[in-house]
Amino acid sequence: MRVRVKIDVRQPLKKDTKVKNKEGGWSTINFKYEKLGVFCFVCGIMGHAENKCEIRYAMEQDDGRREWSAEIRAELRRQGGRLTSRWLREERGGRDIPAGGDTEAHPNIPAGNSSRGPQGLTWQQ
Structure with missing residues (x-):
């Protein structure tokens, strides 16, 4: 928990x-x-x-x-099966891409069902 x-x-x-x-x-x-x-x-x-x-x-x-x-x-929590860091980013065509290769990073969000969180935020569980 x-x-x-x-x-x-x-x-x-x-x-x-x-x-x-x-x-x-x-x-x-x-x-x-x-x-x-x-x-x-x-x-x-x-x-x-x-x-x-x-x-x-x-x-x-x-x-x-x-x-x-x-x-x-x-x-450390894994994101998409890879350890990532918000400080390790590559820039491609004007966009920041996480060095792990993912195009979208969701810190501290496990994969699975969607839930509503505080202040109307939605995350994956």
Whole structure:
């Protein structure tokens, strides 16, 4: 399941949360983040890497263990079977063509049925 949320990037990212299921028991939901950018695996805050982390420098000895791992990053989503980037484009006859060869790019839109989204936008599911 994918959910778009607003978060305060000055606070550590949450790795998981507990939710109550239908039977009344508790389940752990692990979070993965898309478009994470520069992220510190020591303190869990975006905007700096481990080599610039104040918490890491305050440690008497760094044993190498980290609260966060690369598993917090979501896998890249494929578009039309190819990994694409909006920065990799070729220009042909005055039009920008994605370098992957697709003539129309739809970021974060899986193939399938059409649905209506917020503000009347339509996307493929």
